[in-house]
Amino acid sequence: MxxxxxxxxxxxxxxxxxxxxxxxxxxxxxxxxxxxxxxxxxxxxxxxxxxxxxxxxxxxxxxxxxxxxxxxxxxxxxxxxxxxxxxxxxxxxxxxxxxxxxxxxxxxxxxxxxxxxxxxxxxxxxxxxxxxxxxxxxxxxxxxxxxxxxxxxxxxxxxxxxxxxxxxxxxxxxxxxxxxxxxxxTVGLPPGLTAATGVDAFVHNLEAYWVDAFHPFADGIALKGMALCFENLEKAVENGQDISARGNMLMGSSIGATAFQKGLGVNHSIAHALGVYYDIHHGLANAALLIGTTKYNIEDNKSRKRFESLGSIFGVKNDAGIILDIIESWLNRLKLPTDLKSFNIDKTDLEKIETYALSDPTCPTNSRKVQSGDIVRILERLI
Ligand SMILES: [Fe+2]
The missing domain is CATH 3.40.50.1970 (Rossmann fold)
Structure with a gap:
């Protein structure tokens, strides 16, 4: 503050x-x-x-x-x-x-x-x-x-x-x-990997911005980083030789990691757990979780208000549901997963994944305070 x-x-x-x-x-x-x-x-x-x-x-x-x-x-x-x-x-x-x-x-x-x-x-x-x-x-x-x-x-x-x-x-x-x-x-990076790594950069910016802490340096650059990723990732995926898109994605990536000195959130906490237990690529995990964790976060009033302030980044009005739809269709166009159905997550592992995610250093800074049982519920909706 x-x-x-x-x-x-x-x-x-x-x-x-x-x-x-x-x-x-x-x-x-x-x-x-x-x-x-x-x-x-x-x-x-x-x-x-x-x-x-x-x-x-x-x-x-x-x-x-x-x-x-x-x-x-x-x-x-x-x-x-x-x-x-x-x-x-x-x-x-x-x-x-x-x-x-x-x-x-x-x-x-x-x-x-x-x-x-x-x-x-x-x-x-x-x-x-x-x-x-x-x-x-x-x-x-x-x-x-x-x-x-x-x-x-x-x-x-x-x-x-x-x-x-x-x-x-x-x-x-x-x-x-x-x-x-x-x-x-970066021009030689194949489309699938470009999309998966790029969405990781996007989520760094989004989660860093969303952290409820006083950090105007991080907030300012995270907004720009989010916009760079949103505007350029599809271009880089469609045409790997597009130097402007590649350059903007590199910037969005460096900005994201600079911004997340402020912290990250539950999307990364679960992505880290899925990396450990299921060896799921970090970027793919971030994509697959993003809609589910965002729906969870915006159930909280304060968290939703902060998310709603992002409308202009996506060229829409400040409405959480509309922004969420825009992000989901963007992930679909990038051919990235928006749930965990294709990863064969065993229901009996959900508790274990939650325990790991709750102890991950990214969890305490999530925009909504994560309680025991919350991550299992998020995952149940996604598998
Ligand atoms: Fe990440």
Whole structure:
């Protein structure tokens, strides 16, 4: 609230533009460093993008050693192997290239490059953030998908083998030094993945805006982020080569992740649970849940009023039912699910999913206070 104390961290340097990734070596050169570690994955390696990045660095007299063994659900071993390579090669900075996983691994290598192991001691839920010092190497993030917005995030999620737990590592010092938003690097993303990742970005903006907290910075950009996603996602899905649409989606994605420093909501809480128990793609889960969780949220008076203020984003009057219909038909046009019928969710798992979702860090900031039993009811309507 305006009369209370708040801290805001919105300092990411963003370099945006078609082809801007080719300028990164010049930005790195200002630091005087001549050798870095490129963190990416095998899937992306097969597209040839990492090769091009290595080449532009090489032409600028900077060597990039590659660590491309990042798994889709990264483990601590990924981080340890990357850190060992970083140290053994004498690298001085890190470039992460790809989707959320290379970003997470890159950020965590940055931590482990100057901090002692084991990784689990930095578990954010156990206060590990206080152990992370600002002594880490420079870190540059180049996303090749528009969705997670990890390039402006200060945390990573790594599965720790010893505890078999998805562990959040967080520190304001993990924020990338520069986020490189180059829409040319996202044109190869297939339509289905473009839609699924893009709707994740949309939901970040929507849920962040919807959080009942005093954060005008986040509210302002979340409105713009929502509009960018709503206006451009279909264009990017229909024509992957549309650089404007791709660029606007990258912006909508970075804005979404910046905005959700304010918080997220129950849509993400359940999406995280469905990722753990059913391995459902995060973007698909967000799409499939969105109509159900929105109907639930707008049953609450205060929550509905805030949702109704979004009419102008969708070009309609401020009416919750009309806005909901617009979003549902948009998801249909994007060929995304609007319920969980196709995911074969077992009714006997609903309690388990609710328990996980209720303990997810995104749940307490939902626009409507989530009570025990609410998530089971939401899910019953969707399966
Ligand atoms: Fe998300």
């Amino acid at each position: 305006p009369n209370q104390r708040h801290s805001y961290f919105y300092p990411t340097r963003v370099e945006y533009g078609p082809g801007v990734a080719q300028e990164l070596p010049l930005m790195v050169k200002e630091t005087g460093f001549t050798k870095g570690l490129l963190v990416t994955d095998q899937g992306l390696e097969s597209t040839g993008i990492p090769k091009k990045i290595r080449q532009v660095f090489y032409e600028s007299g900077i060597e990039l050693i590659t660590f491309n063994d990042v798994k889709s659900n990264p483990t601590c071993n990924n981080v340890y192997n990357g850190t060992n390579l970083y140290k053994a090669s004498g690298a001085q900075f890190i470039v992460a290239l790809g989707g959320g996983s290379p970003m997470d691994v890159g950020k965590t290598i940055k931590v482990m490059a100057t901090h002692d192991g084991p990784l689990e001691q930095y578990d954010d839920t156990l206060g590990g953030d206080k152990l992370i010092q600002n002594t880490m190497p420079p870190f540059y993030a180049i996303p090749t998908t528009a969705g997670t917005g990890s390039e402006v995030g200060r945390s990573s999620v790594i599965t720790v083998k010893a505890t078999n737990k998805k562990t959040i590592i967080f520190s304001p010092y993990m924020l990338p030094d520069i986020a490189i938003l180059d829409p040319e690097l």
